[in-house]
Amino acid sequence: MVAIRDALTKALLKALEKARSHGEIEFCELPRFIVERPPHQTFGDYATNIAMMLGKELKRDAKEIADIILKHLDLDSGLVERVEVAGTGFINFYLRSDWLCDMVRQAVAEDERFGHSNIGDGQTVQVEFVSANPTGPLHLGHGRGGVLGDVIARLLSAVGFKVHREFYINDAATSTQMRKFGQSLEVRYLQSFGHPAQMPEDGYKGEYVVDIASEIRKEFGDKYLHIPSGERVSIFTQLAMEKMLARQRAVLERFGINMDSWVSEQWLYDGGRVREAIERLINSGWTYEQDEAIWLRTTSFGDDKDRVLVRSDGTPTYLAADVAYHIYKYERGFKSLINIWGPDHHGYVARLKAALKALGYDVSKMHVIVYQIVRLFKDGELVPMGKREGEMITLEELLDWAGVDAVRFFLLMRSADSPIDFDVTLATKQSQENPVYYVQYAHARACSIFKQASIDRHPALTVPKDKVNLSLLTHSSEQLLMREVAELLDIVSEAALRYEPHRLTSYAHQLATAFHSFYTSCRVLGDDEMLSAARLMLTDAARIAIRNTLALMGVSAPTQM
RNA sequence: GCGCCCGUAGCUCAGCCGGACAGAGCGCUGGCCUCCGGAGCCAGAGGUCGCGCGUUCGAGUCGCGCCGGGCGCACCA
Structure with missing residues (x-):
């Protein structure tokens, strides 16, 4: 095509x-x-x-x-x-009229590769996504960022780019969050020994903090009970971070997401990269000192106010570390960079780009995709989310309820610009209201025809592929299905080049509709051997198109349901 | 107040770089199981594309101005 x-x-x-x-x-x-x-x-x-x-x-x-x-x-x-x-x-x-027939043959011949291409010509793309704080479990929002990033990566790699998936770990020990997290952990640890420690107002109150504290107690007993608080907090922070990170990684894997690399913010500090970035910014001449802090003149590059680079207490801000991180991205020579950010970061885009421009980097190769919020509904009611307060449904729990396929599909259905109300009740419903089953069912049905054919030892199976006469497929539902199958390559390249994975869900649905319609009006396994052989080949092409589309979404294509 | 996103059918949303009579799902109404899986199919009803002005041969799509909603505006990340 x-x-x-x-x-x-x-x-x-x-x-x-x-x-x-x-x-x-x-x-x-x-x-x-x-x-x-x-x-x-x-x-x-x-x-x-x-x-x-x-x-x-x-x-x-x-x-x-x-x-x-x-x-x-x-x-x-x-x-x-x-x-x-x-x-x-x-x-x-x-x-x-036979161009559609050629497409069907192409689908069957290319199989897993059908829909793929080499538009990207091996150019490298880095996709950075999820990038959560290691201060808690991943939630639904991370899930959305995760699927978006992962499917964009799958799409780009399908059209011939060399893709690198990266998770940026916001683990800077000096950050307010990490310290607060360590302190909260300390409180829970002390409390587990009956000490009257008080959880700070803005501490992390989630149940999982208690869990980690008791894990630490189980592993190390009272070893940390009688050491100075400062030391204890930093040890705990480190321990907890490792545990949280391991859990995050495990959930992502279960969700079908495998990162190529994990870059730690703290590692950027330890290697002197943050300091170096700050020095370069200062040398660029775009900084000034005010109220004992160092500011970057981001307004000169399109931001609406100048930003602090180094706080008055001498610690660098998140921006400083993020500049260092992006310099590191540029150093590695990726042809383009894609950042998938949550809605709370969208004010941050101008800031980061401004800082990179000040250093003379080509910002045009960096694409920031900011997705909108996703709210969780259960039984028609809004489920509140707040990490600090600990009222939170984790991504893991959600996967337990609805399964990987439904969660991925639902999070992909809307464009990134559109907020999502995730209805758990609907996602778990095994009915026609649920689009995931509709598409998967079409695939299972196609597979079952082949199963039936082999049980029957249907003569159509013995017709060699090059003898199959596809011009027998004249029924309107056959023609329509062929047209849908023929769309795959265009859909994939468009979705990939525009970074718009949601196109896949509507296409998958369309394909399924065309197949179901064909299935209802045309019996595949019949008395006419040649007609059956032609329909069988079309069924195969449809099966391949549906399966490949689902694969790009990271959704399974069951052969039976 | 400033910035970004959104406003299209009863509901949830698609609509590609402006293009040929505005689409889908759910819901609703009415049909379809001798036969490869009815988790399916077919038909129908349902729309001033938030409002106004402008650019154009042509605007749901681009520009400007309103109105309504969401989010962001930290020496937090």
Whole structure:
């Protein structure tokens, strides 16, 4: 399909060149035009708006230009049957009727690779996502960031990019959060020995802190009871961080997410990278001192206020460390960087970009995707979330309730810009209201046809692939299903290049609908051996398309349900 | 107050770089099981694309201004 689009685009460009050399059209730079699948079948299989775009630029009639292009258009007759100019100036391409049959064969031949391509040409992309504090378990919000990042990574790698998944651990020992976390842990530890320690107002009150404290007590007994508090807190912080991180990693793995690397903020401090970043910023001349703190003039680069780089007590801010982290990203030479950030970070984008610009980095290769909040509903009621207060449903619990597939699918259904109300009750429902089952069921059904065929020793199975006559597939539901299957490559490349994984869910649903409809109106295993063989091949292509789409979403494709 | 996001069918949302009669799911109404899995299929009802102005041959899509909602505006991360 990309091949088809490419072929059409190239033929158009050639025709334009020829028209120009004949002096019929003048242009120096072509406007951006598209070759797309038109919204309606009567408009052909592909269409382009190039004549209208040119018409606008040259102030000439679009139809006239279309006719000129058509005159010079030299098309592969094996592909295109005829070309028409529509009333408004669209050029519509009608492909030879067997192009869809070729697509079906291609699907079956390429199997797992069907839908994949090499647009990325091996260029490296780094995707940074989740990047949580190690001060608590992951929750639903992290889940959304996780699926978004992971599926964007899967998509990019499917279209030929070399993808690197990274988790940035916000574990700086000097950070307020980490210290507060250590203190909360200390309190729980002391309390477990009956000491009257008081949990600070803004401490971490979650049950899991008590759990960790008792784990520490189990492992080390009263070893830490009689040492200075400061020392105890820092030991506890370190211990707890390791435990939390291990749990986070385990949940992500269960959720189908495997990082290529984990970069620790503290490691950036220890290696002197944070200090170095600050020095470079100071040397850049964009900093100043005020109230004993060091400020960065981010307003000179589009931020709405200047930001503190080093606090008056001498400790660097999160921004300083994040600049160091991003310098480290740039150092590793990735061709592009994608950051998946939660809604609470969106004010932060301008700040970080400003700082990187001050150092002369090319910010255009860094893409920040900020997703909107996700609220959890159970039995029609909003479930409150607050880490400090400890009222929280963890990602782990959610996976226990709804399963990996449903959680991933639901979090992928909406575009990142749209907030999600996650309805656990719906996600766990095994009915037609639940889109996950609908799609998976289509896949299981396709598989079951093959199972049935082999039980029956159906003669269609013995027809060699190159003898299968796909032109027998003339029913409207067969034609529609072929068209849907043929869309896969376009859908994948578009979803990948735009970083929009939600396109996959609606496509998956469409595919499933087309398959169910085909299934209902066309019996695959029948008396006509050749017809059965053709339908079996179409079933296989559909099965492959559905399975590959689900695979890109990280959702399983069960062969039976 | 400033910044970002959103406002499309009863509900939840798609709508690609402006394009050909505005789409889907759920819900609702009415049909479909001799036969490969009814967790399915078919048909139908349902929309001033928040409002106004502008750019354009053409605007749900772009620009400006309102109105409504969400989030962010720390020497927290």
